[in-house]
Amino acid sequence: MFDFEALSAAIVRQTVLCVGDLMLDEFVYGEVSRISPEAPAPVIAVQRTETDVGGAGNVARNIASLGARCIFVGLIGEDEAGGRLKARLAQESLIESVLVPDSSRPTTRKVRFVSEHFSTHMLRADWEKAQPASAEIEQKLIDTILPLLPRADIVLLSDYAKGVLTARVIRNVIDAARKLGKPVIVDPKSTNFAIYRGATLLTPNRKEFAEATRSRADSVDSIAEAAQDAMQLADCEAILVTQSEHGMTLVPRSGDVIHVPAHAVKVIDVSGAGDTVAAVLAVALATKADWETALRVATAAAAVAVSKKGTASVSSAELRRKILPHAARAAEEKIVAQKGDLETQVADWREQGLRVGFTNGCFDILHPGHVRVLTVARGACDRLIVGLNSDASVKRLKGEGRPVQDERARAEVLASLEAVDLVVIFEQDTPIDLITRIVPSVLVKGGDYTREKVVGHEIVEANGGEVLLVDVLPGFSTTSLVDRARRDKA
Incomplete structure (x- = not known):
């Protein structure tokens, strides 16, 4: 081929x-x-x-x-x-x-x-x-x-x-x-x-x-x-x-x-x-x-x-x-590329009476902890949107040497998951602008957060939505995986 x-x-x-x-x-x-x-x-x-x-x-x-x-x-x-x-x-x-x-x-x-x-x-x-x-x-x-x-x-x-x-x-x-x-x-x-x-x-x-x-x-x-x-x-x-x-x-x-x-x-x-x-x-x-x-x-x-x-x-x-192949097209079509496409897709889902969920993260090296959060998040809604930190945003948050994978690679990996319906890359350090545009019915984060620390919880709850915290799997962390890989290489 x-x-x-x-x-x-x-x-x-x-x-x-x-x-x-x-x-x-x-x-x-x-x-x-x-x-x-x-x-x-x-x-x-x-x-x-x-x-x-x-x-x-x-x-x-x-x-x-x-x-x-x-x-x-x-x-x-x-x-x-x-x-x-x-x-x-x-x-x-x-x-x-x-x-x-x-x-x-x-x-x-x-x-x-x-x-x-x-x-x-x-x-x-x-x-x-x-x-x-x-x-x-x-x-x-x-x-x-x-x-x-x-x-x-x-x-x-x-x-x-x-x-x-x-x-x-x-x-x-x-x-x-x-x-x-x-x-x-x-x-x-x-x-x-x-x-x-x-x-x-x-x-x-x-x-x-x-x-x-x-x-x-x-x-x-x-x-x-x-x-x-x-x-x-x-x-x-x-x-x-x-x-x-x-x-x-x-x-x-x-x-x-x-x-x-x-x-x-x-x-x-x-x-x-x-x-x-x-x-x-x-x-x-x-x-x-x-x-x-x-x-x-x-x-x-x-x-x-x-x-x-x-x-x-x-x-x-x-x-x-x-x-x-259909699978390759389907994954790529989940990645929002044009401004306005996000609002159009969300409006279409809402017209169908579908419950829209949202979660976000860097997802630099996808591990079982990520998969658990995404799977539970998708179970709580009909369509799941994932906000993905851009490369510049990850570098500001995680420091030099991060991300390990560029934003396009990370987006494609997320889009290939059945649990994910849409991937949106954002440049800011937090997804507050995205959440304001989407106003999801359910906002999902890992259980290492408290409800009050989840960015955008006020917007979601003010519009009748809920915040869902998912218990994290112990022993899985992108930072620890990167550190371990670097120690092994050294």
């Missing part, structure tokens, strides 16, 4: 140069309850519309949503749809869009009419000129793209066959990228893989691959066999064939074939899933991740994308939830 946290940290340092066919995706949602009296066609009662950046623009959005930077080059017409796309892309802080205007063509626009109740596409209307760019525009694209190459870690060509990626543009970009040592990923549309010659990776879907190789492409073995000639023709390092619910199969020129099955999810909308896969592959491979890691991340991202309506982008947080 790969280290997702390390991969995520590496992704945000990458820049992807994405070139391809930009389009405006519109979704018209409504209900259908009758047939038109004018013609045998259903009538949709429009309830709402949504507009998204589509095509290669959606690839760029997915790159940015994962935290990487994207330099995006595409074509727009000199029309209202082009203006809307330009404005939308300008709002994306991690996307630097360089759009070449072409007055001879409309901005590609696709309008999908969707039954809200059944989530089914009824009709799609397209405005487009699916022809190669003119020689003049072609040269403008090349002159725009090539100076941007040195700034990129990887290049992604997203071909929708709408005119941007002509054979000449593709050839110039791939050749220049190879001279600079930049990997090139191609999401191809042409069945002639030779025009992508020199790319690092081609990512056709099963239908595209079958047409390009004139093979069945209906099994891992048949894909692997057909890919050998295709890789020779395209002079690429690998071919990845995406197969929707059947997963993905990667055939490298050297090494074993890798097949990753698809995640079992309820498919809502497949629009843009291929864009998500291409984007994730690009950012993962830009970090020098191996083939299998890139595939597994891309498969997880595809599962997130198809479970959403419309042209979807996938965030790093969504990807994390899909990849990491």
Whole structure:
């Protein structure tokens, strides 16, 4: 299993140069309850519309949503749809869009009419000129793209066959990228893989691959066999064939074939899933991740994308939830990170009629004494919040050399306990501010305290709560454990 946290940290340092066919995706949602009296066609009662950046623009959005930077080059017409796309892309802080205007063509626009109740596409209307760019525009694209190459870690060509990626543009970009040592990923549309010659990776879907190789492409073995000639023709390092619910199969020129099955999810909308896969592959491979890691991340991202309506982008947080085991996610999600999250969670619990408890401490080295207090505390309430002294606070209270573990490590250990429902790190020497914000129904401390010495007891009791003192287990103390360890080391 790969280290997702390390991969995520590496992704945000990458820049992807994405070139391809930009389009405006519109979704018209409504209900259908009758047939038109004018013609045998259903009538949709429009309830709402949504507009998204589509095509290669959606690839760029997915790159940015994962935290990487994207330099995006595409074509727009000199029309209202082009203006809307330009404005939308300008709002994306991690996307630097360089759009070449072409007055001879409309901005590609696709309008999908969707039954809200059944989530089914009824009709799609397209405005487009699916022809190669003119020689003049072609040269403008090349002159725009090539100076941007040195700034990129990887290049992604997203071909929708709408005119941007002509054979000449593709050839110039791939050749220049190879001279600079930049990997090139191609999401191809042409069945002639030779025009992508020199790319690092081609990512056709099963239908595209079958047409390009004139093979069945209906099994891992048949894909692997057909890919050998295709890789020779395209002079690429690998071919990845995406197969929707059947997963993905990667055939490298050297090494074993890798097949990753698809995640079992309820498919809502497949629009843009291929864009998500291409984007994730690009950012993962830009970090020098191996083939299998890139595939597994891309498969997880595809599962997130198809479970959403419309042209979807996938965030790093969504990807994390899909990849990491539930136990690991559950523990981390217990640690409050954003101001306001604490109050929101407490309010939600109170609305459910749940009794909220609170205890606090340094919990530097968790021992049976701590576990006893936490277990008893959880038994006295429905949800237990633990206030954790920050590193600076522990140092002030315990002196130099403490804490032994930093606050994040201590928080993760506490969050892994079933008895603990929420962990909140506080900077002060006492948790009085936390207690004031929470106003717990029960305040719990070890029996080495008296009720009057428990910080916040007045607030809790004034609001009808109680203070619970738990008998400590003799012989267990973090300070004594640290002292003993230091004596043994000496």
